[in-house]
Amino acid sequence: MSVKPREATKKVKPYIPGKPIEELKRELGITEEILKLASNENPVGTSPKALEAIKESIGETYLYPDDECFYLKRGLSKHLGVNAENLIVGNGSVELILIASMVYLTPDDEFIMGDQSFALGKISATLMGAIFTGITEKDYTHDLNAIRDAVSEKTKIIYIDNPCNPLGTKLSRKGIEDFVNSIPDGILIILDEAYYEFVRDE
Structure with missing residues (x-):
């Protein structure tokens, strides 16, 4: 008899992280210094x-x-x-997104986020067998109106990374506050600000 994984795990596409600086230099023949922001490394x-x-x-x-x-x-x-x-400490956004998904999502629940946002959101929702809804970005940033319009009775988690990884765009503080205040109770909003220190608010 063989041990079989849950069916939901078969739907997960592997997360492929960005390459280390040393590997990029070697592959591309670059000798100059590289400042890599995509993996939240301190330049x-x-x-x-x-x-x-x-x-x-x-x-x-x-x-x-x-x-x-x-x-x-x-x-x-x-x-x-x-x-x-009110604080939970984790080993980066990956761990905290997975924990939130394990705690709050059932197969009948919906996870909403931007299509081009941090891949771990979709992976965590898929692992839990939940409904994943990806919203197309507008002008390379989160379309908060479209996300709000997509909310349904099944919506349990909305994930927004600000600044957006990998697009590098950001939302204003007022835009986020207005959005959060417009979402019904009973929905967890994950505001991932892992790259917050790289930008200034408008």
Whole structure:
């Protein structure tokens, strides 16, 4: 007898991440410096403060980390002006999108996002066997009106990455606030701002 995966997993197309800088240089014969923003890599390098913190804690790497992220949540709480109890810390957007999908989606639920948005949204919805609705972008950015019009009784999650990855465009703060306020209760809106620090609001 063989163990069979869930049928939904057969519909998932593999996520192909961007190539590392070293591989790009080798393939394209580039000798100049490359600044790669597509994988959320810091173009100015690691912060000296982060390096110092790593050096200070290197002797404790044998210990299991604080899974509650107490000090990180406390710092984020102060920086963002929100309660620490309202924060969930994850290993990047990938983990948090998958967790949200596992917690909220059933096969009868709908996940809405832009067609050309971060691929993990579609992958997570497909893994859960949920209904995926991709909305065509307008002028290379999220068409919030079309997303709003697509909302149905089955809609459970709306995913918006701002700035949009991989398109590189962004929505204004007011546009997002107006959109969020127009969505009915009972729908989780995931606003992924992984690239927020690369842009300024209008």
